[in-house]
Amino acid sequence: MTAEFEYTPLELMAAAGARELRDGEIVAVGLGLPVVVSFLAKRTHAPNITLLFELGVVDPEPVDTAVGLADPRIWYRAKILSSFVDMLGTVLHKGLVDVGFLGGLEIDAYGNLNTTLLGDPKGKYRHFTGSGGANDIASYARRTITIIRHEARKLNEAVAFVTSPGYLRGGEEREAAGLAGGPSRVITDKAIFDFDPESRRMRLVSIHPGITQEEVLANMNFQPIVPDAVPTTEPPTSEQVRLIREEIDPDGMYAG
Amino acid sequence: MTKVATLTDAVASIPDGSHVSLSGFAISRCAMAFAHEVIRQGIKGLTVSQCVTAMEADILVGGGGVERIISGGGSRGRFGQHHCINRGIEQGTLIAEEYSSLSMAFRFLAGALGLPFIPIRSLRGSDILKRLQEVAPSEVAMVDDPFTGDDWLVLKPVVPDVAVIQVQVADEEGNAWILGPRWTNEEQLKASKRGIIITERLVSTDMIRSEPERTVIPGFRVSHVVHLPYAAHPTAVYHAYDFDADHIKHYAQASRTPEGTREYLDRYVYGTRDHEEYLELIGGASHLDGLAADPALGY
Numbered sequence: 397m398t399a400e401f402e403y404t405p406l407e408l409m410a411a412a413g414a415r416e417l418r419d420g421e422i423v424a425v426g427l428g429l430p431v432v433v434s435f436l437a438k439r440t441h442a443p444n445i446t447l448l449f450e451l452g453v454v455d456p457e458p459v460d461t462a463v464g465l466a467d468p469r470i471w472y473r474a475k476i477l478s479s480f481v482d483m484l485g486t487v488l489h490k491g492l493v494d495v496g497f498l499g500g501l502e503i504d505a506y507g508n509l510n511t512t513l514l515g516d517p518k519g520k521y522r523h524f525t526g527s528g529g530a531n532d533i534a535s536y537a538r539r540t541i542t543i544i545r546h547e548a549r550k551l552n553e554a555v556a557f558v559t560s561p562g563y564l565r566g567g568e569e570r571e572a573a574g575l576a577g578g579p580s581r582v583i584t585d586k587a588i589f590d591f592d593p594e595s596r597r598m599r600l601v602s603i604h605p606g607i608t609q610e611e612v613l614a615n616m617n618f619q620p621i622v623p624d625a626v627p628t629t630e631p632p633t634s635e636q637v638r639l640i641r642e643e644i645d646p647d648g649m650y651a652g
Numbered sequence: 653m654t655k656v657a658t659l660t661d662a663v664a665s666i667p668d669g670s671h672v673s674l675s676g677f678a679i680s681r682c683a684m685a686f687a688h689e690v691i692r693q694g695i696k697g698l699t700v701s702q703c704v705t706a707m708e709a710d711i712l713v714g715g716g717g718v719e720r721i722i723s724g725g726g727s728r729g730r731f732g733q734h735h736c737i738n739r740g741i742e743q744g745t746l747i748a749e750e751y752s753s754l755s756m757a758f759r760f761l762a763g764a765l766g767l768p769f770i771p772i773r774s775l776r777g778s779d780i781l782k783r784l785q786e787v788a789p790s791e792v793a794m795v796d797d798p799f800t801g802d803d804w805l806v807l808k809p810v811v812p813d814v815a816v817i818q819v820q821v822a823d824e825e826g827n828a829w830i831l832g833p834r835w836t837n838e839e840q841l842k843a844s845k846r847g848i849i850i851t852e853r854l855v856s857t858d859m860i861r862s863e864p865e866r867t868v869i870p871g872f873r874v875s876h877v878v879h880l881p882y883a884a885h886p887t888a889v890y891h892a893y894d895f896d897a898d899h900i901k902h903y904a905q906a907s908r909t910p911e912g913t914r915e916y917l918d919r920y921v922y923g924t925r926d927h928e929e930y931l932e933l934i935g936g937a938s939h940l941d942g943l944a945a946d947p948a949l950g951y
Contacts, residue, residue, distance in 0.1 A: 452834065481758075512725070512780070527780060529752065531752035574773070575776055
């Protein structure tokens, strides 16, 4: 690594996510790192993206870190404060959301996400958050980006419960279920993945600086498609790191 | 006509086994004082519906009065999971009809519009749908679009017996303003057979008439108006007061176990006669003043 400045894995993930957003797009955001990703894109190459939060918040300019979407800190200086029907209905359901951000307890080889339970769905399990807007966003945003920690228990061949559908079991299954769009990128703290256009299986796109391919694969419970040559993920620029630390997330609550 | 009532009387109007739709979202505008009074009065067998699960639903489940919860899921964000709801689902003591945010919003919208069903693109291909087909087979179906022949998932409307909506401003008829995002509160209220409004401020109908475009809750759908400042404590009410982080953490810790939940309820719910006593117990006016919203920020 030749960069003359330091950055954290989360800052690298934020920069990688921001590069996925194009100017003028409508982006459905949840709390956490996607907030940093979106504001980073908006303050650099994509000033005209529209950020929407499922409960009815458009383009806020928060000055304090929020604990969740229900925290008025994330509503500050919004252009619109409305409702679920207005956001997820008249924008997302109508097919106008370009990119949705997702996260979860685990993701599988075909991009299906679980935020509902861990254990045996028919037997003993621990119940968690469930969907919220995640299933809606996964069902019909034009593309989705998942940000998830790179740990074997979170990267499985199949998830215990499909809360938010990816490509189901691959091939044409997603389309057959009546769903458009689908997962486009998975960003972890070790690598970036996309999905093979035919099998729809997760495929390694790039590996973060300082990480080996062995480390990437050893911390997954399934074998992704690995092309012959896998490039290194572009690191964040010093300006991106400065924006995150000084302006977007000064408390380090999202990307710290 | 005035519908101003005490919280005790408003809650007493709810029979056992009712379907109650609640206004909270995670840690905002939760009908906490209402939930406490339901627990004090020992109302049982409730169905609770909510777009995103919130603290008043969790404590109601912890109080043992809820049989079924219909929601799009949810948590308290950085304040963690809803332990009472999750424990009830895991142990099978709480029947959970779990949807997504938009499927709940559409079900309330269909209820508000008096539609027989509503088509939606969500849930298809998911295990949420498979599970609903097991726990609530009468609420979901597939139909053909009569115009294109495409197949569509349709959901039944939700028609609660009563919506309980925590607002910032209302008059004595129940015409009310919700400041900030309304999530699905307007659709919930309009889907329900009647509404109970719990308001931070009680204003004159002249004031409502002065800015009627802000009225999202129609008074003619409301049966009771309860004027009760800080009724959402420890959750936030935009432009009134911030959430009480320390108290939420205290509840979050206590509710991790049935014993802790019981101790919390004994102290803060059964141990107080009414909302005034509760507010005194959590620190009274001096504590609440510290939570007052900055008018420029709204929190």
